[in-house]
Amino acid sequence: MAEDVNSREIYEFLKTRIGARFRTWLQICSHCGLCANTCHYYIANGNEPGMIPSYKVRHLLEILKRKGRVDRKYLETVYHTVYHECNMCRRCTLYCPFGIDIALMISLLRSMLFSQGIAPEGLVKAIENYKKFGNQMAVTEEDWVDTIEWCEEEMAEELLGLKIPIDKKGARIMYTVNAREPMFYPQDIMEVAKIFHVAGEDWTVPRKEGWDDTNLAMFCGDLKTARLIVENTFKRAEELEVEKIAITE
Amino acid sequence: MDFYSFLYTMAHGPLLWISFLTFILGSLLRIILYVNLSRKKDKITHQHFNLKYVLMSLFRWILPLNRTVAKNPIFTILGYIFHICLIVVPIWYVGHISLWEESRFGWTWASIPDEWADRMTLVFLAIALFFLLRRIFSRDIRKISTLSDYFLLVVTALPFMTGYFLSHATLDGVPFLGDYMELIHILSGEFMLILIPFTKLSHFVLFLFSRGATAIEFGRRGYTV
Ligand code: HEM
Ligand code: SF4
Ligand code: SF4
Numbered sequence: 001m002a003e004d005v006n007s008r009e010i011y012e013f014l015k016t017r018i019g020a021r022f023r024t025w026l027q028i029c030s031h032c033g034l035c036a037n038t039c040h041y042y043i044a045n046g047n048e049p050g051m052i053p054s055y056k057v058r059h060l061l062e063i064l065k066r067k068g069r070v071d072r073k074y075l076e077t078v079y080h081t082v083y084h085e086c087n088m089c090r091r092c093t094l095y096c097p098f099g100i101d102i103a104l105m106i107s108l109l110r111s112m113l114f115s116q117g118i119a120p121e122g123l124v125k126a127i128e129n130y131k132k133f134g135n136q137m138a139v140t141e142e143d144w145v146d147t148i149e150w151c152e153e154e155m156a157e158e159l160l161g162l163k164i165p166i167d168k169k170g171a172r173i174m175y176t177v178n179a180r181e182p183m184f185y186p187q188d189i190m191e192v193a194k195i196f197h198v199a200g201e202d203w204t205v206p207r208k209e210g211w212d213d214t215n216l217a218m219f220c221g222d223l224k225t226a227r228l229i230v231e232n233t234f235k236r237a238e239e240l241e242v243e244k245i246a247i248t249e
Numbered sequence: 250m251d252f253y254s255f256l257y258t259m260a261h262g263p264l265l266w267i268s269f270l271t272f273i274l275g276s277l278l279r280i281i282l283y284v285n286l287s288r289k290k291d292k293i294t295h296q297h298f299n300l301k302y303v304l305m306s307l308f309r310w311i312l313p314l315n316r317t318v319a320k321n322p323i324f325t326i327l328g329y330i331f332h333i334c335l336i337v338v339p340i341w342y343v344g345h346i347s348l349w350e351e352s353r354f355g356w357t358w359a360s361i362p363d364e365w366a367d368r369m370t371l372v373f374l375a376i377a378l379f380f381l382l383r384r385i386f387s388r389d390i391r392k393i394s395t396l397s398d399y400f401l402l403v404v405t406a407l408p409f410m411t412g413y414f415l416s417h418a419t420l421d422g423v424p425f426l427g428d429y430m431e432l433i434h435i436l437s438g439e440f441m442l443i444l445i446p447f448t449k450l451s452h453f454v455l456f457l458f459s460r461g462a463t464a465i466e467f468g469r470r471g472y473t474v
Contacts, residue, residue, distance in 0.1 A: 019290030021287070023286065025459060028455050028456065030449060032390075033390045033393060034317055036389050049389045055392060093467070094467075096317075097310060099306070
């Protein structure tokens, strides 16, 4: 049965990750509704009661109560809630008298769904790319270096002596980008290079994986890959002995 | 001994002990269980523990100095008044203090004037009624309410209602209720105490930990705690 879900696995997954905070939040939420008008999904949907933050985490309690015995259809409802009704911004928590962290519980539900192979297609593809190429757009090292060199040449016509130093050891700043930039928006890299050049900044970009500062794995709760992505960046920073890592945008 | 005398004796003796001990030990147990589990599973809280954030957050939220008061002033101010009455009246009502004084402990402390206790009880009941109506009639609150939310609101209000009836002999002319109001009052109070550690009412103490944990997490990221 392709439609089957592994109840025991779901329950174990959640149980090992439910700490004192989650347990307490699920119990003490007073259902006071003070978080309602703090959520942009609630407001944007004409004050729709179904979008109240506290209501969205009912799934977590429900799955725990049922000891993971839920069907695929139920998980699809959960999927809809955690991907289409909450972007884990944490604004509601700023207003909850108990400081209940709804976003953290939504994130746990996303992780659980990911463990059952349920995640948005785009994110799954990006995760494969991160694992293979170290960036979400599957840019190869060769293409990355080519793009940087091309950016440098283009800009050098405008600003004499402009350089985009690759792998410069001991630079002050290691600059990282969104992988969409070398793919679709190289002009963004050029603009930044201009600023660094004029400011006389001592900067560099790494040649190997670690230059993509997006972390889409985090959004579907794939913490293993999320960790790998961050580790790549830190590894480059340590190798290059830079003082700071700067990220784009 | 008839059933009533039996219940009366129980309510004044063993049940009183049981309810107070359940409330106190149960709440302590909840604290111990929280800390224990948190040490094992909430590593972030302990790795980044920061007393300053915790205290700042508690200060802002125990007093009405937080952003929710500004956003939802009416409901939050009612909530604060609700809780002040809830805590002050049972502890500082002169009738209760004299019971403590007569008890084996012989404890006594200053009381609030009777009129205060009266007015606070009425205010408390009015707010409780408002909360109940809000739960029933507000589309939002109805959506997130569970059966236990309605039930616990009634459980919390009952000792106050019966206490008011008892001290004013309001229903003395009514059969049964007139005769048994004292018993009903005591039993309802005991029932509430027993339920506190095992329901969402445990928020009265777990709130400290929940706020604290979030204050540590938000504080270390530079958000408002
Ligand atoms: C034994 C002590 C307490 C009891 C029996 C109690 C009881 C209740 C009840 C019945 C409600 C539900 C009101 C509703 O339906 O909206 C409530 C709500 C609430 N309680 Fe308590 N409470 C206690 C102590 C505390 C303490 C110490 C705090 C911490 C500051 C607290 C914070 C809240 C909050 C934030 C709400 C929801 C919003 C509001 O009503 O303002 N409570 N409590
Ligand atoms: S504000 Fe907090 S306690 Fe109130 S309903 Fe929302 S999550 Fe629950
Ligand atoms: S964390 Fe989710 S539920 Fe809370 S305000 Fe943001 S989008 Fe709404």
